[in-house]
Amino acid sequence: xxxxxxxxxxALLLAVTFTLLFSLMASAQGPTPTDDxxxxxxxxxxxxxxxxxxxxxxxxxxCRQWRDLIRTMLAEGKSEEEIKQYFVTQYxxxxxxEPPNRMVSxxxxxxxxxxxxxxxxxxFQMWMKPRVTETTVADEQREAEPVDPYIARLEDELKKQK
Amino acid sequence: MTETxxxxxxxxxxxxxxxxxxxxxxxxxxxxxxxxRRAQQGTVQPGQKIENFTLPLYSGYQIDDxxxxxxQDLRGKVVVIxxxxxxxxxxxxxxxxxxxxxxxxxxxxxxxxxxxxxxxxEPQARVYLKKFxxxxxxxxxxGTSISQYFRIKGVPETYFVDKEGVLQYVQVxxxxxxxxxxxxxxxxxx
Numbered sequence: 001x002x003x004x005x006x007x008x009x010x011a012l013l014l015a016v017t018f019t020l021l022f023s024l025m026a027s028a029q030g031p032t033p034t035d036d037x038x039x040x041x042x043x044x045x046x047x048x049x050x051x052x053x054x055x056x057x058x059x060x061x062x063c064r065q066w067r068d069l070i071r072t073m074l075a076e077g078k079s080e081e082e083i084k085q086y087f088v089t090q091y092x093x094x095x096x097x098e099p100p101n102r103m104v105s106x107x108x109x110x111x112x113x114x115x116x117x118x119x120x121x122x123x124f125q126m127w128m129k130p131r132v133t134e135t136t137v138a139d140e141q142r143e144a145e146p147v148d149p150y151i152a153r154l155e156d157e158l159k160k161q162k
Numbered sequence: 163m164t165e166t167x168x169x170x171x172x173x174x175x176x177x178x179x180x181x182x183x184x185x186x187x188x189x190x191x192x193x194x195x196x197x198x199r200r201a202q203q204g205t206v207q208p209g210q211k212i213e214n215f216t217l218p219l220y221s222g223y224q225i226d227d228x229x230x231x232x233x234q235d236l237r238g239k240v241v242v243i244x245x246x247x248x249x250x251x252x253x254x255x256x257x258x259x260x261x262x263x264x265x266x267x268x269x270x271x272x273x274x275x276x277x278x279x280x281x282x283x284e285p286q287a288r289v290y291l292k293k294f295x296x297x298x299x300x301x302x303x304x305g306t307s308i309s310q311y312f313r314i315k316g317v318p319e320t321y322f323v324d325k326e327g328v329l330q331y332v333q334v335x336x337x338x339x340x341x342x343x344x345x346x347x348x349x350x351x352x
Contacts (some may be wrong), residue, residue: 048281061249069283092305117185121178
């Protein structure tokens with residue numbers, strides 16, 4: 001079959017158009033993430049089913065599914081932080097290798113205990129402190145009185161004998 | 163002339179500081195002990211009133227077109243709470259029986275089945291649900307909050323809650339027959 005003169009350029013034009021469209025669609029989806037890309041995110045996560053095993057090296061089916069999900073999300077153009085946040089929302093903060101800063105949740109109970117301890121100690125201290133009673137006042141008055149010269153001499157002699 | 167000097171009295175840690183330190187240590191140890199005790203506890207026990215929880219539902223697996231379900235809204239009905247996951251092979255052993263049981267009890271309106279999808283991905287969960295033809299309500303355990311409340315040790319696990327919201331039976335591991343499931347539900351309907 002003989003091609004007419006206008007059919008050749010038309011075929012070429014169509015071919016170029018389709019090629020361009022296809023490449024544009026492919027670039028819109030983003031490049032396919034490599035295993036390294038997936039593992040870079042996965043090693044920051046832990047699956048609750050396999051405790052103490054980072055997601056990038058975890059051999060279970062659950063972890064494989066998670067890695068597939070990470071790959072899909074990376075291909076969709078999601079950032080590392082967005083992916084991690086998704087996993088936290090879905091499975092809780094314990095999936096993170098580095099948990100969020102939870103100083104407040106640790107400091108508040110510690111501060112409460114410390115305050116309680118201080119109050120208790122203060123109360124105990126006041127309880128242990130001897131009261132100023134009439135007896136002690138009387139004792140002080142007795143000590144202030146002049147000592148009998150005979151007793152004073154006796155005490156001096158006893159001191160010398162020691 | 164001899165000069166005697168009294169040694170300076172030894173100044174130890176003040177009493178208030180000692181008490182503070184000890185109380186602080188005892189407080190910390192108590193918190194650690196409580197954590198360990200909780201970690202060693204098994205699942206919630208029969209006889210315990212189950213607190214309200216909210217289960218978001220996968221589209222296509224909703225009740226009355228609600229996107230989430232609250233346990234407290236199901237008071238007056240027997241509730242069967244089944245923890246499962248698509249990656250869980252033992253879950254597959256009971257999947258068909260669970261669906262059969264649901265089909266038997268659904269027309270009565272007295273029993274509700276809730277599938278709680280534990281640590282799973284939605285695409286795989288949907289494949290699983292479709293594979294076993296499951297039609298009862300199902301949704302993800304967001305933040306693993308429900309499984310943490312029930313203190314599940316793995317999947318599958320199934321909890322039977324009576325009409326008053328009290329847990330009556332816990333099945334750890336898969337059911338092997340439909341009769342096993344019915345044997346737990348029927349007494350709760352009387």
